[in-house]
Amino acid sequence: MRRRDQPEAEREEAVAVAPAAGGVRRFGLLALGHASVGAAALGVVLPLLPTTPFLLLAVWAYGRASPALAERLRRDRRFGPALRRWQERGEVSRGAKRRAFVALAAGAALTGAMVENAFALGAALACMAGAAAFIATRPSSSSDPDPREGAE
Template sequence: MKPVSFPSDLNGYAEPFALAPTAGRPGLRLLGAVATAAAAIGVVLPLWPTTPFALLAAWAFARSSPRLEAWLRSHPRFGPAIRAWTERRAIPRKAKLVAAGSLPASWAGLWLGDVPIVGLAAAGAVLLAVGAWILSRPH
């Protein structure tokens, strides 16, 4: 059976996609539900990321349940970040500010945890690269 595909204007992605095979949909729905729960935790906990989990949930729901994807994309808290990413590959200003504060805080936690200098240097390089990439995205 040929998979059902949707026009890109229905899902906001630049390319059309097909639903996962029927056998894989429950796993993708579970992944979407867990990622949505993790995003909800990020709303409450200041250093827990929200946007990456919301994007993961949108990706999983887009391939398993158009109804759940539509719910997530229209959600007042998660929807704007998901739409900004899928339409313009943009990261909201607030998410950038949180990242700009949490990346150095993460490195400071490693430093306070007495991580060897090689680990500090490697983590610093990765965190710096991630921060530069995040800040380079449009908002």
């Protein structure tokens, strides 16, 4: 297992030697990875559907089923830097945080306008508040070179 206090070279080595799952488990993880990449692709073009969480899930699933596919996502020109920052340091760019908060606020407003059941509304808003709190407590990256990086 990789740790944040490991030197980068050791972390990369740990990723390279991670054994891939086999059989049915590997098939399920690959299916999850492919579905997550598909959902992320939809998130690029659909408002309010996040992209990055699906890519993080895909990297996790691919990392256990096919390390080569996980590495391909980590090296992607557009999304790779955000994925690597998250995996290496647990960082989220300031721009990604802003977009996440805007999406959560819009989702909360739509939910408030559409959901009549008070319990369901409260549960949905509590989940969104939890997600916002989680995002707010993640460290921000020291630089945010590409404003579209980690599109939400």
